[in-house]
Amino acid sequence: MSSVPLSVYLVLALILFCIGLFGALTKRNAVIVLISIELMLNAVNINLVAFAKYGINPGITGQIFSLFTITVAAAEAAVGLAILIALYRNRKTVNVDEMDIMKH
Amino acid sequence: MNPLIWIIPVLPLLSFVLLLLFGRRLKEASAHVGALLTLGSLVLSIVVLLNQWGGEPVKETLSWLTFGETTLSAGYLVNPLNALMLVIVSLVSFLVQVYSGGYMHDDDRFPIFFAYLGLFTFAMLGLVLSPNLLQLYVFWELVGVGSFLLIGYYFYKREARSAAKKAFIMTRIGDVGLFIGMILLFWQVGSFEFDEIFAAVEAGEISEGWITLTAILIFVGAIGKSGQFPLHTWLPDAMEGPTPVSALIHAATMVAAGVYLVAAMFPLFQASEAALTTVAVVGGFTAIFAATIGLAQADIKRVLAYSTVSQLGYMMLALGSSGYVAGVFHLTTHAFFKALLFLAAGSVIHAVHTQNIHEMGGLWKKMKWTAPLFLIGAMAISGVPGLSGFFSKDEILAATYADGRFGLFWIAVIAAFLTAFYMFRLFFLVFTGESRGIQEKVKESPVSMTFPMIVLGILALIGGLINTPFATYLSDFLAQNEALEIHHHETRWWIPVVATGVSLLGILMAWLVYVKKKVTRFSESAPDLHYILLNKYFIDETYDYSFVKGTRALSYFWYYIDRFVVEGLVGLVTGIVGWFSKIGSRFQNGQVQLYSSVAFAGMAILLLVVAWIGGYLT
Amino acid sequence: MNGELIVFFILALVAIGSGILMLNLTKVVHMVIALVFTFLSIAGLYVMLSAEFLAFVQILIYSGAITIIMLFGIMLTRHSDRTESKIGVPRTVLVLGGIVAFFLVMFFQINDLSFGEQATVLHVDNTEKIGVELYSKFVIPFELTSVLLLVALVGAIVLAKRDDEEEAKDNE
Numbered sequence: 001m002s003s004v005p006l007s008v009y010l011v012l013a014l015i016l017f018c019i020g021l022f023g024a025l026t027k028r029n030a031v032i033v034l035i036s037i038e039l040m041l042n043a044v045n046i047n048l049v050a051f052a053k054y055g056i057n058p059g060i061t062g063q064i065f066s067l068f069t070i071t072v073a074a075a076e077a078a079v080g081l082a083i084l085i086a087l088y089r090n091r092k093t094v095n096v097d098e099m100d101i102m103k104h
Numbered sequence: 105m106n107p108l109i110w111i112i113p114v115l116p117l118l119s120f121v122l123l124l125l126f127g128r129r130l131k132e133a134s135a136h137v138g139a140l141l142t143l144g145s146l147v148l149s150i151v152v153l154l155n156q157w158g159g160e161p162v163k164e165t166l167s168w169l170t171f172g173e174t175t176l177s178a179g180y181l182v183n184p185l186n187a188l189m190l191v192i193v194s195l196v197s198f199l200v201q202v203y204s205g206g207y208m209h210d211d212d213r214f215p216i217f218f219a220y221l222g223l224f225t226f227a228m229l230g231l232v233l234s235p236n237l238l239q240l241y242v243f244w245e246l247v248g249v250g251s252f253l254l255i256g257y258y259f260y261k262r263e264a265r266s267a268a269k270k271a272f273i274m275t276r277i278g279d280v281g282l283f284i285g286m287i288l289l290f291w292q293v294g295s296f297e298f299d300e301i302f303a304a305v306e307a308g309e310i311s312e313g314w315i316t317l318t319a320i321l322i323f324v325g326a327i328g329k330s331g332q333f334p335l336h337t338w339l340p341d342a343m344e345g346p347t348p349v350s351a352l353i354h355a356a357t358m359v360a361a362g363v364y365l366v367a368a369m370f371p372l373f374q375a376s377e378a379a380l381t382t383v384a385v386v387g388g389f390t391a392i393f394a395a396t397i398g399l400a401q402a403d404i405k406r407v408l409a410y411s412t413v414s415q416l417g418y419m420m421l422a423l424g425s426s427g428y429v430a431g432v433f434h435l436t437t438h439a440f441f442k443a444l445l446f447l448a449a450g451s452v453i454h455a456v457h458t459q460n461i462h463e464m465g466g467l468w469k470k471m472k473w474t475a476p477l478f479l480i481g482a483m484a485i486s487g488v489p490g491l492s493g494f495f496s497k498d499e500i501l502a503a504t505y506a507d508g509r510f511g512l513f514w515i516a517v518i519a520a521f522l523t524a525f526y527m528f529r530l531f532f533l534v535f536t537g538e539s540r541g542i543q544e545k546v547k548e549s550p551v552s553m554t555f556p557m558i559v560l561g562i563l564a565l566i567g568g569l570i571n572t573p574f575a576t577y578l579s580d581f582l583a584q585n586e587a588l589e590i591h592h593h594e595t596r597w598w599i600p601v602v603a604t605g606v607s608l609l610g611i612l613m614a615w616l617v618y619v620k621k622k623v624t625r626f627s628e629s630a631p632d633l634h635y636i637l638l639n640k641y642f643i644d645e646t647y648d649y650s651f652v653k654g655t656r657a658l659s660y661f662w663y664y665i666d667r668f669v670v671e672g673l674v675g676l677v678t679g680i681v682g683w684f685s686k687i688g689s690r691f692q693n694g695q696v697q698l699y700s701s702v703a704f705a706g707m708a709i710l711l712l713v714v715a716w717i718g719g720y721l722t
Numbered sequence: 723m724n725g726e727l728i729v730f731f732i733l734a735l736v737a738i739g740s741g742i743l744m745l746n747l748t749k750v751v752h753m754v755i756a757l758v759f760t761f762l763s764i765a766g767l768y769v770m771l772s773a774e775f776l777a778f779v780q781i782l783i784y785s786g787a788i789t790i791i792m793l794f795g796i797m798l799t800r801h802s803d804r805t806e807s808k809i810g811v812p813r814t815v816l817v818l819g820g821i822v823a824f825f826l827v828m829f830f831q832i833n834d835l836s837f838g839e840q841a842t843v844l845h846v847d848n849t850e851k852i853g854v855e856l857y858s859k860f861v862i863p864f865e866l867t868s869v870l871l872l873v874a875l876v877g878a879i880v881l882a883k884r885d886d887e888e889e890a891k892d893n894e
Contacts, residue, residue, distance in 0.1 A: 039744075067852070709823065
């Protein structure tokens with residue numbers, strides 16, 4: 001029926017996840033780090049939706065699950081940015097590698 | 105009898121504690137505190153001695169430690185020898201404290217000095233009262249500490265510091281011998297108690313070889329404390345201490361402790377002919393060896409110090425020749441006249457502020473008390489008939505001759521001649537002739553200093569009467585101790601004559617050389633020999649080049665081994681660990697990204713390993 | 723090769739290409755724009771996976787809301803506009819190595835994963851189904867999500883708001 005197999009979606013999701021991970025781990029700008037994390041969440045969502053269609057137990061549940069994920073991701077993005085702005089106000093920087101007071 | 109014997113050593117200890125605590129407030133009154141408490145000890149000691157006269161030995165002990173079937177005890181023992189030593193020690197200590205009140209009066213640390221004297225006297229009295237070897241050893245070391253403090257009293261002087269260290273270390277070498285001997289005896293007998301050891305020796309429970317070994321080891325301890333050859337070098341150096349200390353330590357107490365030890369352990373020595381011979385030979389050699397050095401010294405206290413070494417050799421010779429009474433007798437008289445000589449020398453030094461006899465001279469008229477008293481002491485030590493030294497030295501010569509040691513006998517006679525010569529050399533150089541130094545205002549010392557000298561002078565004059573060939577009080581008194589077999593040897597008539605002859609000859613020689621100047625001085629007629637004697641046979645230098653330098657070289661060798669090999673290895677280990685942790689700490693830089701990178705890399709490695717092992721990587 | 727596959731490959735290429743572009747662009751705003759394309763192509767993929775509602779939500783929330791939030795964040799934080807990647811080579815190697823290992827392991831597990839064809843009709847009345855499920859089976863998580871959103875709202879305001887004291891100080 002469908003000519004696009006599950007594994008191809010999964011590999012696509014994997015590639016996107018890896019791109020997001022690389023960005024999250026190497027970029028200095030905190031905004032980009034947040035964006036990269038969103039990308040990783042998206043990759044997860046693709047997986048959920050793909051399994052909802054081609055998984056062992058296909059059904060609408062997977063889609064609902066990704067709906068929740070999107071909601072939580074939105075909340076996360078909002079709170080993350082709020083923290084970023086508070087940080088910026090105190091330290092005048094958004095560079096992640098300058099936020100190292102945790103070592104003290 | 106007297107239940108207050110233990111008070112005798114406690115009084116000086118009390119003086120030590122009191123002066124240590126309240127010395128600053130008492131200031132000059134410290135002398136009174138120290139002297140009065142020691143006077144108390146003296147009075148009690150005399151009471152004990154009188155009670156001992158004809159009485160029974162007293163021994164009381166408390167058990168101290170019990171392990172297995174062995175009990176270590178602590179307590180006190182009074183027998184004739186101990187009682188006599190108690191009186192000698194407390195008497196000399198008392199007189200020295202009275203004397204020090206005058207001699208030290210403008211010293212900054214006046215109370216501390218008396219506190220040390222109290223500690224030393226306590227240790228010495230405790231040593232004398234010890235009923236067993238272990239307790240004796242404890243006090244023996246305490247005496248060492250006391251002497252260390254007293255010799256190093258002028259610690260701001262480098263010589264005094266090194267002299268104190270030297271005294272401590274040299275005697276410590278002997279102490280090791282004593283300690284080993286003591287432990288071996290304990291191993292063999294199972295007890296430290298004197299009477300049990302003697303009983304075991306008597307019953308033949310210990311083999312001949314063990315007796316000889318332990319006796320010689322104990323004698324090594326005595327060599328260290330009594331300044332016998334070859335451990336004698338600390339004694340002359342110890343003259344860096346204040347002069348009253350020299351009188352106390354080097355005339356009557358600490359150096360006598362070695363002789364006392366041999367005397368106290370005498371039954372053990374008697375059981376071994378070899379041990380007795382060792383004692384006699386070492387004593388005889390030391391006697392003549394130190395006497396020859398005494399001929400050339402220029403420092404008044406050093407002459408007396410070598411004289412002390414020589415006289416201690418005499419005592420050892422007497423003990424080694426089975427002359428128990430002679431040894432103890434000479435110990436007694438020597439305590440009197442040598443303390444007198446030291447105190448008189450201190451009085452002279454106090455007056456002229458120099459110790460070099462070549463800078464003195466002509467003091468006879470200026471020091472009305474000191475000079476005659478010094479003369480009495482010199483005559484006593486030289487063996488002029490009628491004085492104390494005459495009788496005790498005769499005893500020793502007679503004992504040596506009776507024991508069949510003719511070689512040592514003649515050595516002792518020569519040593520007697522040398523003694524007379526160097527003592528009168530000292531006397532003539534110091535008190536007669538013209539004044540050679542700057543002696544503008546030479547004054548006689550105060551009464552507090554002359555009084556002890558007068559007391560000692562009287563004792564030096566008449567002290568010999570306690571044991572003359574006609575009235576052997578001391579001999580009878582000491583013979584009360586049943587553990588001893590005291591040899592009574594008939595006095596040969598010619599021995600006193602020879603002894604008198606050589607001592608008078610010695611005095612005459614000194615007179616000819618130093619007063620009449622008929623005979624050329626030794627330093628001019630035999631300069632090489634004089635040089636050797638002046639440098640004390642280079643014994644110190646020999647020790648320095650052999651033991652000190654050798655030890656130092658060995659130490660340096662191991663130091664460098666430790667520094668570079670051992671420490672290098674340790675450094676390598678710590679370096680590696682430090683290197684690792686430095687790398688590790690670089691990851692701890694507070695950056696979340698790095699943390700998560702490492703965590704993720706770790707997880708990836710784990711995944712890889714699990715997949716590899718599980719065979720999924722196909 | 724049918725039409726569906728072609729569409730998939732185009733969408734996948736756009737998603738991956740935009741992602742890589744995001745990594746390599748230097749201006750922050752450009753990066754965000756690049757990401758919008760990724761989000762849009764993912765929405766396209768959702769449609770292919772019979773999730774029309776989800777695709778709609780993806781465009782609304784990701785391409786709309788989150789991107790706008792990010793742009794606000796970029797505007798509110800004054801930075802040099804350019805993000806220069808200045809991390810050291812060892813760390814890049816470490817991260818890259820880890821990611822490659824992770825990718826390889828995962829890739830070998832999923833590249834031939836298939837559960838067979840399932841007869842599902844998710845695309846029919848998709849929105850209605852989701853609505854029914856949400857309000858019946860998942861009603862409690864749904865309500866919890868609303869609470870979460872409220873908390874996030876309050877939290878974001880509190881965090882981003884200036885302190886009164888600070889404000890007073892600045893005004894003086």
